[in-house]
Amino acid sequence: MSSPLLYPSLTSDAPYISSGDGAWLYDEQGKSYIDGSSGVMISNIGHGNEDIAQIASEQIKKVAFAYRSHFRNRHAEDLASKLVELSQDKSHVFFLNSGSEANDAAVRVAIQYWQELGYENKKFVLGRNVSNHGNTIATLSVAQNKRREEIEPLWLSVTEHKLPACYCYRCPLGKSPDSCQLECAQALEKQILELGAENVAAFVAEPITAAAGGVLIPHDGYFAQIRRICDEHNILLIVDEVVTGLGRTGTWFGMHHFNVSSDISVLGKGLNAGYTPLSAVMINQRIYDVIAAGSHNLSIGHTHSGNPLSTAIASGVVDYLVDSNMPQVVKEKGVYLRDKLDTIAAKYPYVGDVRAIGLLSAIEFVQDKQTREMFPSHVQLSKRISAAALKHGLVLYPCRGLQPGERGDAMLIAPPLNSTYEELEALFQRLDLALQEVFSELGLRL
Numbered sequence: 001m002s003s004p005l006l007y008p009s010l011t012s013d014a015p016y017i018s019s020g021d022g023a024w025l026y027d028e029q030g031k032s033y034i035d036g037s038s039g040v041m042i043s044n045i046g047h048g049n050e051d052i053a054q055i056a057s058e059q060i061k062k063v064a065f066a067y068r069s070h071f072r073n074r075h076a077e078d079l080a081s082k083l084v085e086l087s088q089d090k091s092h093v094f095f096l097n098s099g100s101e102a103n104d105a106a107v108r109v110a111i112q113y114w115q116e117l118g119y120e121n122k123k124f125v126l127g128r129n130v131s132n133h134g135n136t137i138a139t140l141s142v143a144q145n146k147r148r149e150e151i152e153p154l155w156l157s158v159t160e161h162k163l164p165a166c167y168c169y170r171c172p173l174g175k176s177p178d179s180c181q182l183e184c185a186q187a188l189e190k191q192i193l194e195l196g197a198e199n200v201a202a203f204v205a206e207p208i209t210a211a212a213g214g215v216l217i218p219h220d221g222y223f224a225q226i227r228r229i230c231d232e233h234n235i236l237l238i239v240d241e242v243v244t245g246l247g248r249t250g251t252w253f254g255m256h257h258f259n260v261s262s263d264i265s266v267l268g269k270g271l272n273a274g275y276t277p278l279s280a281v282m283i284n285q286r287i288y289d290v291i292a293a294g295s296h297n298l299s300i301g302h303t304h305s306g307n308p309l310s311t312a313i314a315s316g317v318v319d320y321l322v323d324s325n326m327p328q329v330v331k332e333k334g335v336y337l338r339d340k341l342d343t344i345a346a347k348y349p350y351v352g353d354v355r356a357i358g359l360l361s362a363i364e365f366v367q368d369k370q371t372r373e374m375f376p377s378h379v380q381l382s383k384r385i386s387a388a389a390l391k392h393g394l395v396l397y398p399c400r401g402l403q404p405g406e407r408g409d410a411m412l413i414a415p416p417l418n419s420t421y422e423e424l425e426a427l428f429q430r431l432d433l434a435l436q437e438v439f440s441e442l443g444l445r446l
Contacts, residue, residue, distance in 0.1 A: 014390075020047025023416045023423040025395065033390070034427045037397035037414050041210060041243045041360070042269035045320055046416040052275050052316050059312040068306050075311040082318050083271075083282060086252045089261040090282040094298060095306035099242035099268030100134025102279035103204070105300040106264045107138050110202040110236045113287050116294035122201040123158045125238075126191060129172065130165035130402060132212035133204060133240050142204050145212050145401060161195065163187045165209065166218040169353040169364065170372065170403070177219070185225035189233070197233040202264075207254030210243040214362035214399040214410030215355040223260040230263075236287075242268035242279070243360070246318070247326040247417055250334055250358035257357070263287060273317045276310040321417075330358040330417050333424065337361060340428045341413070348435055350444065359417055362399060364410040374407050379442070381409040388437045394430035 007014075015027035023046050025033040038044055045052070059075070066073065080093035096102045107125055114122035127133070127142040134140070141159035164172040164184040173183045192200050203226065209216035230237045239262035244254030248270055251257055255265070263286065268279040281300070291298065304310070338356045341363065345351040352366030365381055367373045375381045382398035389396045389411075402408025415427060439446055 022046040022048070023419040023427075031393060033393045033395050034423060034430060035395050035416060036389070036427045036431070037395055037412055038416050039274060039395070040269070040397060041248065041412070041414045042272070043274040044246070044248065044270050044417045045273045045317060046418050047274075049275070049320070051320065052273075052313060055316040056275070056309070056313050059309050062308075064309040065304070065307045067303075068301070073306060073308050073311060075308050075315055076306040079311050079315040079318065080280075082315065082322075083267070083280060086246070086318075086322075087265065087282060088253075088256070089284060090265060091285040092283050092288045094281045094283075094300060095311060096279045096281065096300075097277040097302055097304050097310075098134070099240075099266065099279050100136050100139050101302060102242070102266045102268055102281050103133040103139045103142075103238075103240055104136045105281050106238045106240075106266050107142065107202065107204070108300050109264060109281060109283060109287065109298065110238060112295075112299055113236065113290055114201050116290050119198070121199050124161065124195055124200045125159050126161050126163060126188065126200065126203045127159060128163045128165050128205055128209075130167060130213040130216065131206065131209060133206075134242075143212070158201075161191055163191060163203075165213060165216060166222055167209075167213060167216050167402075168219060169355075170408075180219055182219060182221055182225050184219075185222050185229070188226060189229045192229070192233045192235065197235065200233070200235050202236040202238050203230060204238045204240065206240045206242075207244050207257065208249060208357060208360065210360065210414075211397065211399060211412060213402055214364055214412060215357065215360055217355055217357055218258075223255065223258040227260045236263040238262065238264045238266070240266050241270075242266055243270070246270035247321055247330055248358055248360050248414065250331040251327050271317065272310070272314050275317060276313040277304070278310040278314045324418065326417055327358075333417075333419070333421070334358040336421060336424060337413070337415075340424065344428065344431065344435070347432075348439065348446070350439065359414055359419075361413045362410045363413070364402070364408070374403065375409055377406045381438070382411060384438045384441075385409075385411055385434055388434040389431060392430045392433045392437075394427060394434060396431070 018028045019026045023035050025035050129144045131143045132145050133143045144162050166184050245267040265282040272278040341354045345354050350365050353364040355362050367375050382400045386398040397412040399410040
């Protein structure tokens with residue numbers, strides 16, 4: 001009998017989940033899986049955390065929901081204070097339910113900021129190619145990926161302009177690391193001048209492009225250049241830290257790697273660690289002061305925004321991360337992860353590039369290492385590797401569509417931040433088995 005539940009694939013035959021413990025997941029048949037991608041880079045403190053379960057149990061017995069305009073919420077205020085301290089450059093926080101909602105809200109806050117100042121024409125929001133910021137009309141519009149293409153009739157016209165991705169392995173501007181003069185950053189200034197700075201509200205980017213590009217780490221100086229351009233032309237910088245926020249890359253925020261501040265930051269996956277739907281929009285004092293002197297109101301929010309249950313749980317997640325000194329832990333384990341990735345790259349001639357920062361990493365596969373020729377899209381290499389990995393008890397996140405026409409294959413590897421070294425070893429043993437199986441099935445030389 002088929003299920004009445006709609007899954008993304010109407011022909012899904014995935015196993016039924018039963019339980020989880022740390023970096024391990026178990027299906028209803030008792031088979032074990034290493035969560036090699038933390039689901040979708042969300043289960044950052046693993047599964048079955050007893051401290052978080054206790055917090056949830058105690059809070060749900062007290063009060064799970066109270067509407068934000070009716071009551072203030074101590075848990076939400078405490079969590080906001082913790083995030084402001086960790087950010088080092090933000091002053092206030094608004095909570096939502098998902099990264100999509102928070103990125104959508106960030107765009108709206110940017111538009112509101114300029115409206116409060118009387119700049120009614122500042123409406124264009126610039127994004128980049130090979131990007132993902134969520135699944136609402138606004139966030140799909142500001143990004144560039146297959147899902148955006150699927151909703152072309154609904155695109156918001158103010159988000160139609162896209163800049164080159166900071167994709168050093170396949171530089172869209174034909175540069176090499178030696179010849180790069182940050183032309184991908186300079187493209188922002190060119191686009192602003194074409195549109196007129198008086199018409200541009202904000203630029204949106206991830207510090208490290210995660211799922212859309214398979215961990216694209218920007219060239220040194222990229223964000224410093226972006227910040228300079230935004231400041232010179234009076235443009236807000238919105239940074240999507242849904243994946244990179246709260247320790248995943250070895251710093252509390254991804255932008256801390258570059259010593260550059262944004263005007264608005266967005267948190268999501270790392271904030272809730274999969275234990276409750278919760279995300280956040282963080283603004284700096286500049287934006288807060290304008291709204292406080294003007295309308296005194298934020299034009300964002302959803303029914304469940306900042307509810308007591310979710311904020312109590314997420315506050316427990318942040319406490320766990322802080323008490324564990326998680327960024328330092330991630331830095332140390334990231335060295336081990338990189339070593340294992342390099343071993344895989346040396347073994348398989350179809351590994352074109354390995355990209356890693358902290359415990360956020362990806363392997364990009366190619367037909368030819370010298371020419372960097374991609375596998376044809378009909379091979380569906382990422383899908384094959386993901387399925388083989390699951391067969392061998394490993395959960396990975398496939399990245400497809402790194403190039404137009406759904407071309408390009410990468411596998412994202414991002415285990416829970418508190419994974420043990422034994423669990424990381426098991427991850428790569430199972431990955432090795434999956435790669436051997438797929439390449440053998442395709443008749444490729446090993």
